[in-house]
Amino acid sequence: MNEPIYVTQPVLPELEAFIPYLEQIWENKILTNCGPLHQQLEKELCEYLDVPFISLFNNGTIALVTALQALDLDQGEVITTPYTFVATAHSIVWNKLKPVFVDIDPITSNIDPNEVEKAITDKTVAILPVHCYGIPCDVALLQKIADKNNLKLIYDAAHAFGCKYQGQSLLNYGDLSVISFHATKVFNTFEGGAIVCHSAEMKQRIDQLKNFGIVNETTIIDASLNGKLSEVHAALGLLQLKTxxxxxxxxxxxxxxxxxxxxxxxxxxxxxxxxxxxxxxxxxxxxxxxxxxxxxxxxxxxxxxxxxxxxxxxxxxxxxxxxxxxxxxxxxxxxxxxxxxxxxxxxxxxxxxxxxxxxxxxxxxx
The missing domain is CATH 3.90.1150.10 (Aspartate Aminotransferase, domain 1)
Structure with a gap:
């Protein structure tokens, strides 16, 4: 019998290279809550991915849930693809929104913009396409449809780490893009994810939402989740970026x-x-x-x-x-x-x- 060949295998650095990062965490005695390694990883990811703002999360699913929450969507419908992982649909339902599934382009495996346009009603509030397998959606046409109908456009970009398309990072399209750093992904932090956004104000809102909605010791703006990435996960991310x-x-x-x-x-x-x-x-x-x-x-x-x-x-x-x-x-x-x-x-x-x-x-x- 051959040695098993699995559909994927995580890329991991040499264990010896990880130890100095752990020693730094032990010395800092900061394990979470946007510690120094977390801040450093956000900075280096922005530079590597050529994106303006990024907020790290403990996984891509919580990032998707928070992305929809951050846009203050009223109750309504979100058009998305049925050809995806369950986290995409779950994030819509978690926000008490209704998923509307439309067909895909069989060539790209991505959502068909023509089907999106046909599905828009007065209840539609957003479009949530997926860059399936890291293959770009028709970003230009989807943006045109979103602008014409005053809809938010959020990309599930879980597969799209490091992709550049039409002169820029694929993560820069739409209002928000969500990426996954799960162990099966191209870039992993054991488990993790992130939201890419376009303004300091939106990043601040996302950062607050991933920390229970806390603004300060006496102010909480939303009933939201705990989505923070730990220092140990951030440390692995910093090491993974080197290779x-x-x-x-x-x-x-x-x-x-x-x-x-x-x-x-x-x-x-x-x-x-x-x-x-x-x-x-x-x-x-x-x-x-x-x-x-x-x-x-x-x-x-x-x-x-x-x-x-x-x-x-x-x-x-x-x-x-x-x-x-x-x-x-x-x-x-x-x-x-x-x-x-x-x-x-x-x-x-x-x-x-x-x-x-x-x-x-x-x-x-x-």
Whole structure:
């Protein structure tokens, strides 16, 4: 039996390099509440990502919940994609807003702006698209739609760390962008996330909301959550930033090898990534069509026999989950992609031999 190959594997620095940061925390005796390492990481992330303001969070889900709260949205509808992780939809419901699911563009796997426009009603207050797999949404058209209808535009950019598109960071589009630093992401702080915003005033509001809504010892402005990132998590982030460019370059090489080896396999389509000034190659999804001898689920099981653990990501779509069935919508493209997609293992330390084994499993039934 081969050694297991998982769909992802966290990038971690040498343990010895982490110890001096821990020693600094022990010396400072500051563990949380926007300590010195937290402040330093915010500063360095702004510089690296080329964004004006960033607020760190303990995870991306709390960041999404807080982003919607920060915009003071009245009760109403938020248009979003069913082809996403549950945190996107959960954040809407947590804010007592109604998710309205619309279909995707099958080429990019992102929300279809034309479907967004058709779904707008007098109850619509915001649009929440997802840069799926780190592939940019149609940011220009979505912004045009939001401006025309006076809607807030919040991007779930969990997959989009480090991506640059049309001359700037992909995180700079919309009113707010939310990123994840979960262990499975391109850049991780064990667990974490952040909100990117465009003004000091908005950052101050977000910083207050992630700290129970506290303004000072006697003033609390909102009933909000505790979303602060600890000093230990910030320390790992500072260390991860030192090698992030090497990580992205290694991911790019894995992506290129996959595409070369799979380019002529009938019935297997590699989801294309739009031309970007900087890509993070965060996932490697393939689409298994009827021209391939096996279904997606059959290939998924065949991989497991070989100790290869791919992922049906995203499956099922939101409206197929029992808790969201009451928000059902006609989204045939999202439904089809969800039934055909499979994310292959993707991480910097994946070897050529492992990639070849994965591809051989795919080709073995041809």
């Amino acid at each position: 992030i460019d090497e990580t992205l370059e290694a991911r790019k090489k894995v992506d290129q090898i996959y595409r070369k080896l799979l380019q002529d396999v009938q019935g297997i389509k590699c989801i294309s990534r739009l031309n970007m000034e900087k890509d993070n190659c965060s996932y490697f999804p393939i689409v298994i069509s009827e021209d391939y001898p096996l279904t997606r689920d059959q290939l998924f099981e065949k991989f497991k026999v070989q100790n290869v653990f791919a992922r049906k990501y995203f499956y099922p779509i939101m409206t197929d989950l029992e808790i969201y069935q009451k928000y059902s919508a006609e989204t045939p493209q999202a439904q089809l992609l969800s039934q055909q997609v499979l994310c292959l293992p993707m991480y910097p330390e994946l070897t050529i031999e492992q990639i070849q084994l994965i591809v051989n499993v795919i080709k073995s039934v041809m």
